Amino acid sequence: MAQAHCQKPGAHVALNPRPRQIHASGPLRGRVAVPGDKSISHRALMLSALAVGESRIEGLLEGEDVLATAAAMRAMGATITRGDDGIWTVHGVGVGGLMQPATALDMGNSGTSTRLLMGLVASHDITVTFIGDASLTSRPMARVIDPLSQMGADITASPGGRLPLMVRGLNPAVPITYTLPVASAQVKSAILLAGLNTPGTTRVIEPVATRDHSERMLAGFGADLTVEQTPEGRVISLVGEAELKPQQIVVPGDPSSAAFLVVAATIVPGSDVVVANVGLNPTRAGIFTALRMMGADITELDPRTVGGEPVADLRVRHAKLTAIEVPADLAPSMIDEYPILFVAAACATGTTVARGAHELRVKESDRIAAMAAALGEIGVRTEEYDDGLAIHGSGGAGLPGGGTIATKLDHRIAMSLSVAALVSDRPVEIDDASPIATSYPIFFASLDALRGTNDVAAA
The missing domain is CATH 3.65.10.10 (Enolpyruvate transferase domain)
Structure with a gap:
């Protein structure tokens, strides 16, 4: 059943918020490396x-x-x-x-x-x-x-x-x-x-x-x-x-950070991107399994072992996605990646159902409630469950966009909605991009490099 959740007063108030406005993008092209895991x-x-x-x-x-x-x-x-x-x-x-x-x-x-x-x-x-x-x-x-x-x-x-x-x-x-x-x-x-x-x-x-x-x-x-x-x-x-x-x-590239660029390249038409040096530890790679189940075009190049961890470069090309029921047993291997998976689901054909992810309620924010609210703000219909979401996809069409996203001091909410903005008809404003520095300080620079532009601007 749908649930309503209230945040503790003052629990998600930034002292010096840094809003950003993100516009739709043309094709993403090029090679980029993500920060260490x-x-x-x-x-x-x-x-x-x-x-x-x-x-x-x-x-x-x-x-x-x-x-x-x-x-x-x-x-x-x-x-x-x-x-x-x-x-x-x-x-x-x-x-x-x-x-x-x-x-x-x-x-x-x-x-x-x-x-x-x-x-x-x-x-x-x-x-x-x-x-x-x-x-x-x-x-x-x-x-x-x-x-x-x-x-x-x-x-x-x-x-x-x-x-x-x-x-x-x-x-x-x-x-x-x-x-x-x-x-x-x-x-x-x-x-x-x-x-x-x-x-x-x-x-x-x-x-x-x-x-x-x-x-x-x-x-x-x-x-x-x-x-x-x-x-x-x-x-x-x-x-x-x-x-x-x-x-x-030697620390490999973080698969959680790579997931944002992988989804961006998947949903933006005409994209062809290589994300270099991504750690593919099987206990962390569930997001790539789920995306491939939806039809994502992800190829592993130069698979190798670095410091005891499996690593490869990921070539990702735009693909049409189809909704799935996300296997609950993938949750431990992709618990941090559900927010960006929800964005991929918003661009798919059909209704994606992701359950069995109770842990999302106690992350940096209540990521189930926060993502339901954020997706709703840009025109995506969802149903909220105690352990996940159902997301009604756009069938590959652009998302309506617009609005201001409450990121709840959560870096993954901020990055996920920044990716959603790349395929939105109207600009999307993030109320505070500063939490992104906790895990991916060069996130916007990476996006700009692939976009060949610098129009991800502070509001």
């Missing part, structure tokens, strides 16, 4: 900071979320610098060596930073206060608080299990076996990171597999980690009091 960038900084010695990271995403992680690791003792060549160098403190930060850690808009760092702190003998912006402060943290409390951390949160919150770590912490009640790579990763400094074996059981960047990278740094498929699901076991070895890391 956000999930991998966070983990690369954290694990490098826990290794003994010097790690080097190439291709790190320099968005606000990742920079918040870098600042937090510096505050807890790691030495982190950026060279003029764009390569980041990290001198770690070793597992168990995190220091008491002098002030609260400001996580900005980054839920990943917050939840994973809570895990790191939980098994160290330090006390850390986490704060964030209005959007992050509205997001629940109970799903991380529960298992970390079982490991012995003392966590005091604001009402509703929200930020600001304080974590008093316990050393030695208590190893646990924890079955994830919801599919969440962030919860899994927080527990495994806490397990690094916990004697004994910490286990996480995943009934539904989620993105596996933490497992790949922990193993790469030398942690004693095993993964077993069982009737109960994936069982990830980590032997604690680990000694991590410094690494040379």
Whole structure:
């Protein structure tokens, strides 16, 4: 059934909003690279900071979320610098060596930073206060608080299990076996990171597999980690009091960022684009599976492995899309890409139904309600469910457009509606484009390069 949802007053108010007006586009042409993968960038900084010695990271995403992680690791003792060549160098403190930060850690808009760092702190003998912006402060943290409390951390949160919150770590912490009640790579990763400094074996059981960047990278740094498929699901076991070895890391392009350009090239007539160096980890690539099911023309060029992750260049040409019922089992591998999938569905023939995505309610915004409202503002009919949307497509015709989009401080809402504007009959105004800097600071520059124009202008 359709649902009505109210936002907490003041929860999505920007201090210095930067509105933008986006106009329709001619064909997108050319080759473009997207910034480094956000999930991998966070983990690369954290694990490098826990290794003994010097790690080097190439291709790190320099968005606000990742920079918040870098600042937090510096505050807890790691030495982190950026060279003029764009390569980041990290001198770690070793597992168990995190220091008491002098002030609260400001996580900005980054839920990943917050939840994973809570895990790191939980098994160290330090006390850390986490704060964030209005959007992050509205997001629940109970799903991380529960298992970390079982490991012995003392966590005091604001009402509703929200930020600001304080974590008093316990050393030695208590190893646990924890079955994830919801599919969440962030919860899994927080527990495994806490397990690094916990004697004994910490286990996480995943009934539904989620993105596996933490497992790949922990193993790469030398942690004693095993993964077993069982009737109960994936069982990830980590032997604690680990000694991590410094690494040379190359971060592939972020598939979540690439998805915006892939959809743009798919829906804008005459387009032919190559998006270079895209990470295609199977636990992250669900958006490309869904788009191909709809008829998208996506070809993988030069498939290769970079830093243990599958990578390829994606050639994307305009294609007519047909509505589908999105398989619910794709949700864990494309949870961040639903907003841009909804835009693709708005341009398809028929009604696309996407269900099984409850997690969208607790992202940077309530992405189901926010996208239903945003699509409605540009003339797209939708039906809202508790776990997704039905989107009535235009049959390939241009979208009506017009209106001003409330982005709710959510970078993916802002970018998704910017892509929708490229095929809209009237310009679309984004009420605040500033959150885009959290994950894709050069998003508009990438679009301009493919458009061969510079008419994506500030309003």
